[in-house]
Amino acid sequence: MRIGKFLDVVEAPGIIGTAMLALGTTPVPHIVTPDDHTAHWLLPRDAANRRPWPWARISRYVKVRTSVTEFGVPGTDLTDGPGPHWVYPDGWDGGHVADEWLVEDLAVCTLGHLGPPAQRCELCPNPLWPEDGVRVVRSRSPLRTLPGNTIRVHPHCARRRGLKPRPGGAQLRAAR
Incomplete structure (x- = not known):
């Protein structure tokens, strides 16, 4: 067949x-x-x-x-x-x-x-497996970061969007 x-x-x-x-x-x-x-x-x-x-x-x-x-x-x-x-x-x-x-x-x-x-990467449509994701802060307001505004994404998606690692950790946050 x-x-x-x-x-x-x-x-x-x-x-x-x-x-x-x-x-x-x-x-x-x-x-x-x-x-x-x-x-x-x-x-x-x-x-x-x-x-x-x-x-x-x-x-x-x-x-x-x-x-x-x-x-x-x-x-x-x-x-x-x-x-x-x-x-x-x-x-x-x-x-x-x-x-x-x-x-x-x-x-x-x-x-x-x-x-x-897998979960869905919040920056691209591809599957995100638990061990592959990183947390990034994605502020709703360009003036301040609100608590609880973290999302899980692929590391390469974070880099592509200008998100960078937090000092001392594997998590990423928005570049300023």
Whole structure:
């Protein structure tokens, strides 16, 4: 099957596939690839593009494959074995393709098993992971800095906006 022409493929560590089955809220099966311990869900083409930010928040743990590459889909009756095979959830309703809301359950499972999702950098649209951000003071008034006016941003975004490090700390504040 050519990814991106008909379907997109979501790839996650195998533990997330197991967690999704335990969560029990996603009624579509996934493909397990034992060789590399991954789980894959099929999505309609461009489904992830309709909700880009929720997917970006878990992009460290889950990959959406949309390029035109080959992906081997096992027969729907193949449910065991050393190679790729399907795993069906309880309450399966007969469909094999998830919808764009799959991201919600994936976010719950990645938080519980792999780590927290990213936040949005307040100066750019890219994901900001907890260990990467710095706090900057962004004053609402050019005349004075009000308490509580700090935001989390990427260090390179802060530098680009003319924000500089506070003496004696990793935090940044607006340059004067």
